[in-house]
């Protein structure tokens with residue numbers, strides 16, 4: 001066994017390659033708070049183009065992008081409809097309430113999508129003083145905690161249509177929108193069509209060390225600029241980071257298909273054991289959630305035994321572990337990881 005662990009805990013663990021580091025080292029930079037960093041400006045234009053939006057803003061993290069979007073679309077006391085397991089609801093330190101002063105109204109299916117008719121049922125115009133006015137719908141594509149799942153086009157179109165009819169803003173948390181586009185073989189802009197804002201990450205499957213972006217109309221992004229400053233996200237010679245993101249978009253986007261094939265291979269491998277349970281079925285993108293029903297080996301024991309063999313997976317819930325494929329995991333690594341699981345459980 002090699003000494004380098006096979007790290008399937010998250011696609012955030014990817015390390016910048018020598019070529020990416022070279023692009024960073026050579027980046028032309030300036031003071032981005034003055035709008036004078038040419039590499040940041042180039043990235044922002046590129047991302048806006050890829051997402052079919054007028055403008056984009058480079059920000060420090062996916063959480064910052066989402067929080068700026070919440071603040072930018074709403075007023076204190078508004079209601080925001082989102083999936084109860086959405087990252088923006090449960091994994092951002094309570095930022096929606098603390099920073100934007102909004103309250104979430106959970107609506108969602110087990111597959112991470114939302115049913116437009118159910119959103120319409122909870123929608124409030126704001127005329128009745130008992131109820132917080134619904135201002136914004138947030139969707140997550142791919143949906144992380146539902147298994148890296150994709151929004152089927154018809155379901156997405158129904159939510160876009162509802163948002164239009166009810167004059168609601170629509171925000172797409174597309175931390176892994178790149179994976180969705182590759183998996184569905186569509187342009188990222190197609191998955192953002194009809195949305196008022198989109199958040200994307202460069203630091204997950206794309207393999208850049210730091211950075212996200214928020215895209216939308218020129219007016220919305222101008223508003224976001226103020227909240228980015230307010231939230232401490234104005235960075236100076238950020239072109240060093242933007243260069244990594246530009247490199248990642250050029251070199252690491254199309255190859256995500258390999259990550260999806262590796263996730264499928266991992267899931268198929270695990271299925272050889274009758275003690276492994278895949279509650280979400282076959283993976284749709286780069287994540288495999290699995291449970292362990294072995295009479296003598298608990299899930300925590302399985303995760304610990306894998307770690308001892310240099311295979312790292314995350315235990316997301318008490319009964320579910322998560323393995324995420326990414327550019328630093330090869331097909332051979334997947335085969336080793338599968339063999340490790342089968343060995344511990346004796347298939």
Ligand SMILES: *Cc1c(COP(=O)(O)O)cnc(C)c1O
Nearest residue numbers: 061062063064087140144173175
């Ligand atoms: C990771 C993630 C984020 C936040 O990204 P950070 O850069 O870690 O703040 C937002 N949404 C989803 C769905 C994510 O998976």
